[in-house]
Amino acid sequence: MGGNLAVMKDPDPTLEEVLNLAALHFKVAREKLRPDDDFFKTLRIDSLQALDLLTKLENHFHVELPDYELQGVSDFRTLANRIRARL
Amino acid sequence: MNQFKGQALSWTVKDGVVELALHREPCNEFGFVALEEADRFVDSLAKLALEAHALIIFSSVRAGFSAGADLRELYHLLQTSERDAFLKSVRDGLERAHRVINAIDDSPLTTIAAVHGVVFGGGFELALGCDLIIADRTARFCFPELRLGLIPGWGGIPRLKRDMGNALVRDLLLTGRSFGATKVQQAGLVSQVVAEGEALKVARATAVQLSKFDRHTATTAKKFIKPIPYEELRREIDIFCELCSRPAVEAGLRQFVDCRDAQPYLP
Numbered sequence: 388m389g390g391n392l393a394v395m396k397d398p399d400p401t402l403e404e405v406l407n408l409a410a411l412h413f414k415v416a417r418e419k420l421r422p423d424d425d426f427f428k429t430l431r432i433d434s435l436q437a438l439d440l441l442t443k444l445e446n447h448f449h450v451e452l453p454d455y456e457l458q459g460v461s462d463f464r465t466l467a468n469r470i471r472a473r474l
Numbered sequence: 475m476n477q478f479k480g481q482a483l484s485w486t487v488k489d490g491v492v493e494l495a496l497h498r499e500p501c502n503e504f505g506f507v508a509l510e511e512a513d514r515f516v517d518s519l520a521k522l523a524l525e526a527h528a529l530i531i532f533s534s535v536r537a538g539f540s541a542g543a544d545l546r547e548l549y550h551l552l553q554t555s556e557r558d559a560f561l562k563s564v565r566d567g568l569e570r571a572h573r574v575i576n577a578i579d580d581s582p583l584t585t586i587a588a589v590h591g592v593v594f595g596g597g598f599e600l601a602l603g604c605d606l607i608i609a610d611r612t613a614r615f616c617f618p619e620l621r622l623g624l625i626p627g628w629g630g631i632p633r634l635k636r637d638m639g640n641a642l643v644r645d646l647l648l649t650g651r652s653f654g655a656t657k658v659q660q661a662g663l664v665s666q667v668v669a670e671g672e673a674l675k676v677a678r679a680t681a682v683q684l685s686k687f688d689r690h691t692a693t694t695a696k697k698f699i700k701p702i703p704y705e706e707l708r709r710e711i712d713i714f715c716e717l718c719s720r721p722a723v724e725a726g727l728r729q730f731v732d733c734r735d736a737q738p739y740l741p
Contacts, residue, residue: 435501435537435592438614438652445654446611453651 538591623722
């Protein structure tokens with residue numbers, strides 16, 4: 388007996404959907420996206436394209452995401468948290 | 475002139491439909507040249523209307539319908555002009571924009587804005603001058619003027635008040651946030667929401683439907699349904715010009731122009 392048990396973090400389905408959508412929309416390999424990445428840098432997008440992503444997320448999750456809530460948000464994990472708060 | 479190809483916009487008439495295409499990269503910002511060409515368009519509109527039943531305004535630029543006034547040009551004007559000359563230029567620009575949008579609003583043609591992507595500020599105001607807005611799912615509507623210490627100056631407030639509930643007008647203006655196409659349809663402004671890239675096609679199909687009706691009847695009905703709030707529009711110009719003389723405007727414009735980070739279009 389003994390050995391370390393790896394603590395498995397519950398997968399975050401909202402975060403997974405956000406990463407998948409971003410990969411699909413901006414035609415980037417899903418494996419290249421990590422939850423704490425700065426999506427402006429990783430996806431190489433500007434604010435107009437970020438609004439595009441916002442629209443896709445709103446339509447996918449059927450929520451309304453005021454864009455001022457995204458001020459200062461630049462990573463996928465925080466973005467997923469904002470979405471989850473409106474589900 | 476039945477057709478025209480300019481630097482910022484072009485128009486043609488085909489099968490009784492006038493099509494006005496906006497094509498100034500990156501997002502149809504309206505500066506001096508675009509406004510001048512739009513002025514030329516409305517000068518031709520009365521004659522074009524004799525052989526047409528509908529007008530479709532759309533953008534062939536990927537980023538969207540229009541991001542509104544050219545803020546970089548406006549900031550440059552502010553930096554390089556004496557105060558009184560700057561304010562006079564601002565008023566002249568506003569009056570020109572109002573002349574264009576009022577002419578579209580008052581046109582005997584049934585007018586359709588086929589929009590996608592960014593529909594901000596003056597771009598939103600241009601769409602509001604049309605009888606119908608057909609938006610694809612990428613469209614986002616916004617009045618960001620408060621971020622610049624201003625209010626919408628191209629007729630946005632009087633037309634929003636005419637067409638939409640006041641609570642939503644307050645939400646749009648006071649938060650400066652953008653609304654997606656579905657929300658704007660729920661608010662009653664957008665007539666149809668369509669798949670990405672399909673707005674112009676659906677607008678053309680709608681124009682075919684419009685062609686079935688007697689023009690005089692359609693024009694009479696439109697005038698009866700849709701009053702143009704001329705007095706409020708003039709008051710809007712005065713308020714805009716008063717606000718424009720304040721330091722907050724220069725600070726807001728400078729922030730927009732100098733912004734190098736990824737978020738100038740987020741509030």
